[in-house]
Amino acid sequence: MSTFQPFEMEYLMSKWEQAVAYNLSESGVHPVALGELVNAPTMIEELLATELNYPEVNGTVELRENIAALYPGATPDNILVTVGCAEANYISLQTVVAPGEEVAVMLPNYMQIWGLAHNFGLRVKSFHLREDRGWSPDLDELNEVVSEKTKLIAVCNPNNPTGYILTEAEMDAIVTAAERVGAWIISDEVYSGAEQLTDAQTPSFWGRYDKVLAHNSLSKAYGLPGLRTGWIVGPPDTIGDVWRRHEYITIAATMLANKLSALALSPEVRPRIIQRTRDYVRRGFSILDDWLKGHGDTFSVVPPQAAAIAFVRYQLDINSTEFIERLRQEKSVLIVPGDHFGMDRYLRISFGPPPDYLQTGLDRIGEFVVDLQRGAA
Ligand SMILES: Cc1ncc(COP(=O)(O)O)c(C=O)c1O
Incomplete structure (x- = not known):
């Protein structure tokens, strides 16, 4: 082993x-x-009346609707609610690649997918963000490492640890590289919304290519890590395949997390x-x-x-x-x-x-x- x-x-x-x-x-x-989120007596009453059952295993309809509304063209069928983006990264990776297959990882990054890829017996290639270019990615290196063997390109945008945001042209180049070989893109987008220099939210990879799994959570841009709510946006059949892993690993996020997360993502609160x-x-x-x-x-x-x-x-x-x-x-x-x-x-x-x-x-x-x-x- x-x-x-x-x-x-x-x-x-x-x-x-x-x-x-x-x-x-x-x-x-x-x-x-919690009191900043639940700040009206009616909301408190409603929360206290919640039966602590399992929620829908893929996430409550209300929560999936609120998430889908953030992604143009998405419906609740495109969404799987997970326990944090950490679970999303784990089960998506397991779904779209098999041991021995090759992945291309943008580095540096949060290193979860990089570490999991090693533990799942994948072959890991990398392309790098370059400090001397303001941390923009080396697209020549991307094109060199992506080959017919590549099954997945994994990116983190905005990036952890550099805070770099890919330009539209760089996103296009990553999509083009993936399309050239039919690879999946997993995009970890947990800092979208936590922009420093602009009020425009960092765009998602969702909708740019049919083999995209866009991941996010309430932990970073929403300041709610203790809810442990994450999600995956993807094509419904692939969401179904990822959901089969979700049943094995966590079954579901909690009922309270589903309720509070739907509230946090409502148009009034978000x-x-x-x-x-x-x-x-x-x-x-x-x-x-x-x-x-x-x-x-x-x-x-x-x-x-x-x-x-x-x-x-x-x-x-x-x-x-x-x-x-x-x-x-x-x-x-x-x-x-x-x-x-x-x-x-x-x-x-x-x-x-x-x-x-x-x-x-x-x-x-x-x-x-x-x-x-x-x-x-
Ligand atoms: C880029 C990135 N992805 C995923 C995670 C995991 O976040 P969570 O499972 O809390 O959503 C983190 C946590 O630091 C992160 O920085």
């Missing part, structure tokens, strides 16, 4: 995110409180939540950016276009895993090392928390950096 590839970043976060004083490892914004997220990411990045600039040449960053994380390059003589381990032990701050993306000398730092918390966490990192520099002098 081949060696199991653990999900290094989630393992780090599982161990430490609840234990440190300042958690700057999370990629979403400060979570919405714009308010998206605006809240944008307020967090915009305020948060300006705090991080000032802090980075205060450290001279030690740090550099291509400003993220979306998401609540920045992928920061550093000029210090220390490996990124050692950096974050010592930072955690000495200052009780958790961030993610570039090593988890196969890219040492980078750190992934969250700017999604409330301003005071973020500032204090960054100040502690600053103290650690000064200690390091003093030690090296």
Whole structure:
């Protein structure tokens, strides 16, 4: 049996995110409180009357209707509700590729599909986002790695960890590459709605090509990770095939998650939540950016276009895993090392928390950096 590839970043976060004083490892914004979502007495009454049965296994009709309304041309039959985008990534991958087949993965990314691909015995090729091009993808490399053997191209857009948003031309190039060989596209779009520089929502791959599975969740752009609600948008027959895996792995998301998620995605509530997220990411990045600039040449960053994380390059003589381990032990701050993306000398730092918390966490990192520099002098 081949060696199991653990999900290094989630393992780090599982161990430490609840234990440190300042958690700057999370990629979403400060979570919405239940009372912010359910804020009318009638809603509370209705929730309390909910029978805690299994909901429809593929998601309640109301929730699937609200999701479908976000994707031009989609109907509830195009939607499968999952337990987070994490489940969506897992079961879609298992559905569209078989062990021994080849996939092309855009790197860096969240690394779940990359790790799963190894664990499922797939052959993994990659094409890269290039920092010297503002993190745009190397399309020559994409076209080189995509061949008749490629069964799937996996992308994360907006990207984790860089915050890069693909241009329309880059999306077209990815679709063209997939079409050329008949490959599926799995597009993880959890940061769509968490844009930094524009109020236009990042478009989906849905509708650009018939072999697309577009994934999303309420965890990032909606600040509701604790609901554990995700979804897949795809052709109805493929949605049926993915659903057969869903029955094995989780059966269904919870009844309460279905109800609360339908509320969060309703036309009355959704714009308010998206605006809240944008307020967090915009305020948060300006705090991080000032802090980075205060450290001279030690740090550099291509400003993220979306998401609540920045992928920061550093000029210090220390490996990124050692950096974050010592930072955690000495200052009780958790961030993610570039090593988890196969890219040492980078750190992934969250700017999604409330301003005071973020500032204090960054100040502690600053103290650690000064200690390091003093030690090296
Ligand atoms: C790009 C991306 N996809 C998927 C996930 C999993 O999210 P969830 O299962 O909470 O929807 C994350 C979590 O950080 C992520 O960053």
